[in-house]
Amino acid sequence: EPEVTQTPSHQVTQMGQEVILRCVPISNHLYFYWYRQILGQKVEFLVSFYNNEISEKSEIFDDQFSVERPDGSNFTLKIRSTKLEDSAMYFCASSEEGTGELFFGEGSRLTVL
């Protein structure tokens, strides 16, 4: 069964460092998303991406964040200068039709020290 894969599963970084989280969405999907879940809190929408551009982003997705689809298969989330409060589980998701029936990856846990 096709699945969304994410790497790394866990990354520990120092505050102020750049981090890139990688995702390989399901191959025939056209819509891509990043969500995050801070420990003990709800899953929060960050950004959606369609047709090689951002289609929607939340208030969380400020100038420190960027997304890219560099090669037609990977979908990356970059955090330029990490803060302590960026520590969270980051979930990548994709969907075929943008209906909200998203397929999520297993998540990348980011710990900022």
Added chain:
Amino acid sequence: DQQVKQNSPSLSVQEGRISILNCDYTNSMFDYFLWYKKYPAEGPTFLISISSIKDKNEDGRFTVFLNKSAKHLSLHIVPSQPGDSAVYFCAASEGGDSGGGADGLTFGKGTHLIIQP
């Protein structure tokens, strides 16, 4: 500002009985609602959805009910099975189910369902 609220952090149900998970929302622009299930160390998995033009959608053991006037939806699982033990997230979207959009979902905080043998 919690636009999607799941007021029960946890729910314990005996195997074979009905599990009812509740969700309330405040944004009247939401027109598409979904339930996701999440096991530890895994991403959320889509379960079932409902458009605002319907008041019920059924898929096997899972039924979602929508009461638009009360801005309330519920997920019924019957009969409950041990494998149903997980965290259940209610989510909502303004984008509808017409496709072509990529609106982000607004999630509730989740309800941890525990099915007891």
